[in-house]
Amino acid sequence: MSDKPAKLWGGRFAGGLHPIFDELNRSLPFDRRLVFQDIDGSVAWANGLAQAGVLNADEAAKLVSTLGEIRAELEKDPSPIDASRAEDVHSFIEETLVARVGDLGKKLHTGRSRNDQVATDLKLYLRGWLTDVQGEFQALQLSLVELASAHADAALPGYTHLQRAQPVTFGHQCLAYVEMLARDAERLRDAAGRMDACPLGSGALAGTAYPVDRDGLSRALGFARTTHNSLDAVSDRDHVLEIIFGCLTAMLHLSRLAEDWIFLASQESAVLRFGDTVSTGSSLMPQKRNPDALELLRGKVGRVHGALTTLVTTTKGLPLAYDKDLQEDKEALFDALDTTTACLRVAKLVAEDVVFDRTRALAATRVGYLDATDLADLMVGRGVPFREAHDRVGQAVNAAIEEGVELGELSAAARAAVMPELEGVDLAAELTTEAMLSRRDVIGGTAVERVRDEVAAWKKRLSSPA
Structure with missing residues (x-):
């Protein structure tokens, strides 16, 4: 494969990009995580082109089988992505395909734009994440429920305004966070339902010029429905905003749990103690036992809040239809998803490695x-x-x-x-x-x-x- 960056739009241009701009423009270093979704979308598109008479059956079959081979190889060894100088994940897949099947690979992009391609890839990726993260919420909730079960009768001062108010039980407090997490998980499920419309076939902005069965594409890719306005379909990032907001509310709830438990573990309260698996010490003060896991849960909120602010700022005032600004959605989104997943897992570890002092709390x-x-x-x-x-x-x-x-x-x-x-x-x-x-x-x-x-x-x- 050539070291020369692959461009899908170079016909009008005599010169190459300045290296500094090329680095800013390239998105493969981060949109590479959409590679399997891009292949899935390409398989559906090849079949759609065959049904529309643009490709014959043999051509479509060759494209589909080769895309399957590429997928299988990348699942085992993704290093070709590391070595590629392609502009983005779409260019990488097309370049790889063309290297194997020649000019036939150049037919795959007929009637398709990277605009509807990336919109589809991103929804497919988010659908998978939204399914997986439900399990993370459930695992943390189960850990908190078990903690509540063991401490249903364990009295604890309840606070308002950080002043002692009325007695509650530690189990009751644990269940408060189970309730919050349930709303967070439900909020993300709701977002998944609104996102469940396939934009493939919307082209760059006006819709494809070929008689592709868009409802068939939607079914092939597992979408519940098809988008009905091409301008909106390629520029819509509502689902990205909604999902990041869903991540943020979950992180806010984790930060509240963290703050409560940090206080309860302090020497001023001293009714909680965290195990070695989630605690650290001081490089200077030998006596210290720091609740760093919880402090990081509290601190990581800023990253996800920042991601939401980034996307709100990016999408504010964008004209129809697609604009390059939207390339900025992925790094912020992926960081928010990764941070939320990691923090849900760490919170579960904390809940499973905490000891409650019943006697001191009752007193x-x-x-x-x-x-x-x-x-x-x-x-x-x-x-x-x-x-x-x-x-x-x-x-x-x-x-x-x-x-x-x-x-x-x-x-x-x-x-x-x-x-x-x-x-x-x-x-x-x-x-x-x-x-x-x-x-x-x-x-x-x-x-x-x-x-x-x-x-x-x-x-x-x-x-x-x-």
Whole structure:
């Protein structure tokens, strides 16, 4: 194969590209990952041209079989792509095909443009990724559900505004992230459905001039439907934006989990400990045990956010139809996909290598007046309007702070002053963490049995294939 870069458009040009521009213009270094999708699209197109009478049956069969040979060889050894100086993946495949079948290979591009070709390749690639990533979501969710199952009754301070608020269970917290990840996976499935229209046959912008059965192409490539406007089909990157946004929301949720668990593993909280498989140390301070896996999950959000910003900026104001700007979609997209996949896998590792300190966490729920709302509810049960009960419990908290005790330990005088309605009530018993958890016995609540019910429901839901 010649070292000279293969160009599919060189007829009008007497000179070659400046080497500096050639490097900027070449996309093979990154669109090479579309090579098998480009072959699949080319096989479908060869068959479509034969059905349209552009190729005879023998020509189509030769092209299809040779494309199959090229695919099989590249699956075993992709090094010819590394050695190629082709402009892009489409040029590489055509150059390779022509080297094997001669002028017949030059017929394959009849009625086709790289514009509809890359739009098709990208959708085929994304379809595969969207299928695979569902399994990554499911694997992480299952790990979190198992963690929730083991800790359905493990009390933990719940926070609002990073201030201790009310007791929850660690299992309940784990399931919160299972819910988020379920929405993320569903969001990407929705995007896959909207993307499922085949643009092949749209040509450069106006549609192919040959009587190709576009619905047949769609069926051959596994698409649910065919695009109906060639201008839109070759320039549409809505699916790229949607999928990157789906990746970003997943990454945002992973970063929230990371932040929560980094805090819970800090010496200020110290109720979580991560294993050696996902922790690192300090090159200077021998005592350090750093949650670097989680910090990277938190930090990697910036890459995916950047990818979305790149594509929004690139596609803003682009005129119809295809513009070279759209070449910029792939590097940002591929990085977002790779980062999201890697982070889902690392999050699963963390969830499988974390130890929760039940004793320390339970003790933390018993200080800091996490029982204040329950005390107000006890007063409501004795006929005090909630707003008044809220006000009086605020006074009780102030009294407890002055006395240096928890609410259940208030002096008789303080109790009589702010909550005479609770005379004779055993506050110490009513305000235990276990009692407070048990009162949250509603759908979605943190009562232990409710958490166990949700664990069972999620195990059943996730037991089916992704």
